Amino acid sequence: MHIAWLGKKSPFCGNVTYGREVTNALLERGYEVSFLHFAQEEADSDNWWGCQEVSLPCLYKSQIYTIPTLTASKVLTRSLQQLKPDIVHASLTLSPLDFLLPEICEELNIPLVATFHPPFDGKRRNLKSGTQLFTYQLYAPFLAHYDRVIVFSQLQRNFLVRLGVPPKKVAVIPNGVDVQKYAPGSSYIKSQLKAQRLFVYQGRISTEKNVESLLRAWKQCNLGKQSKLLIVGDGPLTASLMPFYGKEYGIIWWGFEADEQRRIDILRSADVFILPSLLEGLSLSLLEAMACGVACVATDAGADGEVLEQGAGVVLNTHRVTAQLHTLLPVLNDHREWTALLGQKARARVLERYTLSRNITGLEKLYAEVLQIRCGQLSNSGTRIF
Numbered sequence: 001m002h003i004a005w006l007g008k009k010s011p012f013c014g015n016v017t018y019g020r021e022v023t024n025a026l027l028e029r030g031y032e033v034s035f036l037h038f039a040q041e042e043a044d045s046d047n048w049w050g051c052q053e054v055s056l057p058c059l060y061k062s063q064i065y066t067i068p069t070l071t072a073s074k075v076l077t078r079s080l081q082q083l084k085p086d087i088v089h090a091s092l093t094l095s096p097l098d099f100l101l102p103e104i105c106e107e108l109n110i111p112l113v114a115t116f117h118p119p120f121d122g123k124r125r126n127l128k129s130g131t132q133l134f135t136y137q138l139y140a141p142f143l144a145h146y147d148r149v150i151v152f153s154q155l156q157r158n159f160l161v162r163l164g165v166p167p168k169k170v171a172v173i174p175n176g177v178d179v180q181k182y183a184p185g186s187s188y189i190k191s192q193l194k195a196q197r198l199f200v201y202q203g204r205i206s207t208e209k210n211v212e213s214l215l216r217a218w219k220q221c222n223l224g225k226q227s228k229l230l231i232v233g234d235g236p237l238t239a240s241l242m243p244f245y246g247k248e249y250g251i252i253w254w255g256f257e258a259d260e261q262r263r264i265d266i267l268r269s270a271d272v273f274i275l276p277s278l279l280e281g282l283s284l285s286l287l288e289a290m291a292c293g294v295a296c297v298a299t300d301a302g303a304d305g306e307v308l309e310q311g312a313g314v315v316l317n318t319h320r321v322t323a324q325l326h327t328l329l330p331v332l333n334d335h336r337e338w339t340a341l342l343g344q345k346a347r348a349r350v351l352e353r354y355t356l357s358r359n360i361t362g363l364e365k366l367y368a369e370v371l372q373i374r375c376g377q378l379s380n381s382g383t384r385i386f
Contacts, residue, residue: 001367002032004083004110006076006101007091009037012258013063013204014284015117019091021178025360027051034083036076038066038093054079056097063204066095073100080108087367091115094135102145111370115150116143119208119279119302120159132279140164147370150363152282153303171366174303175282176359177291177350182264184293184347189269193252195228197333200270202263202289205235208279210299210321212237215245217325223333225250232257232266267292271339272332276321277301291350295342297328312349313342 003026007019023033032051039055056076057069076097080088088110092098098114105112118135140163143149149165150173151157157170190198199218203209211231218229227250234256245251257263267273273289273296280302287307290296296313298304305315316324332339 001087001371002034002083002085003367004034004036004080004085004088005091006036006088006093008061008066008093009035009039011061011063012256014281015091015093017284018115018117018175021176021356022091022360022363023051025178025356026363029360029364034085036079038068038072038095052083054083058095061093064094066093066097068095068097072097073104077104077108080104080110085110086371087111087113089113089115089363089367092117092139094118098139099142102142106145111147111374113148113150113366113370114143114146116156116160117281119277119281120156136160136163144169147374148366150366153306155303155306156281171362173359173362173366174354175284175287176354176356177284177287178356179291179351182267182288182291184343185264185268187265187268189266193228193230193269196226197223197228197272198270199227199229199272199274199329199332200232200266200289200294201229201274201276202232202266202285203275203277203283205231205233205238205241207237208277209235210276210278210318212241213321214274214276214325215241215251217322217329218251219245219249220322220326221329221333223250223329227333228252230254230266230270232263263288264292267294270294271336272297274325275299275304276316276325277304278318280304282307287350287354290346290354293343293347295332295339296346297325297332307349307354308346312345 005023008015023035026033034052036054036056038058038061040058056072058066059069060067088105090101092114101112118132120132140160143165149170152174154172157172160170161167201211201214205211229251232254242253267289273294275283275286275298277299278301282303286296286298286304296308298308299316299318301318308315
């Protein structure tokens with residue numbers, strides 16, 4: 001089977017990681033994969049995905065959304081005509097091209113599958129969740145014209161169905177982690193940082209990630225010189241937060257880490273991983289930390305609370321995150337046996353539900369089902385099938 005994957009290669013974000021991990025796994029299982037992505041410069045077209053690449057012209061791209069050029073849809077159509085894939089899988093990039101894909105693929109008679117990533121708070125407890133609700137409302141009428149839409153949780157599926165996407169078209173296939181690569185192991189990071197207890201946040205430094213609530217709670221707790229909080233990532237709020245939360249409080253700003261093995265080393269050194277987000281989909285960073293056997297704390301935004309339910313971690317409400325962490329951080333700092341047990345339960349939960357292998361098997365079944373239905377439709381219409 002030949003899969004044309006439409007997604008992101010840069011800048012680094014969860015969508016990029018998702019595309020890299022899934023396409024590499026599909027290649028390992030013997031599928032032919034062509035990777036179509038937006039590019040502003042020639043350098044973006046390097047063939048580091050391990051499969052045939054096609055660059056689509058764009059004016060702007062960020063971790064959140066992409067603005068294609070006016071010619072991007074023509075380049076995409078021409079590329080699909082030349083590639084002749086069996087199926088198109090779009091890891092949606094919040095681009096205007098997302099809305100044109102059903103029409104393009106219908107014209108070319110190619111089945112179309114989408115993965116819909118936008119974070120959400122199903123309980124609509126904050127202003128940001130209203131903005132994301134608009135994104136879901138905007139996309140729902142167009143997603144109804146895709147052959148299948150992949151989401152990461154039942155909560156997200158119910159959300160789209162309520163907005164009018166036919167239930168039979170929405171499939172729940174959770175994110176998955178390579179549990180051989182992301183696994184407990186030795187690491188030098190904790191000794192390098194001179195820490196006896198290491199707490200880690202890894203992700204974007206932006207409003208919806210609510211990092212300042214964690215920083216305020218940490219500063220208030222004053223856990224001592226041997227406990228460190230490591231902030232891994234970058235984003236629009238970094239410059240405004242760093243001056244107020246520095247080394248004098250045991251906070252270390254690592255910055256963006258491009259090297260995957262070093263990110264794994266950081267997780268292997270961590271005692272506790274904390275994700276205080278107001279909005280999420282299903283955080284790959286959280287799953288990676290769990291797979292490395294780290295005790296995890298996350299809000300119940302998106303599907304993260306579902307991941308940690310029934311004792312696999314500590315779940316916070318998105319309201320009053322600072323107050324909750326102010327109570328919790330000293331307990332996590334002092335009770336090593338409890339955090340070790342939480343880490344074991346986190347790893348077990350990933351092995352049970354969130355492996356990359358399980359994810360790819362789900363994709364294979366979905367692809368086969370979509371192709372079978374499309375072939376049946378062609379047969380019933382009297383079209384000759386080669």
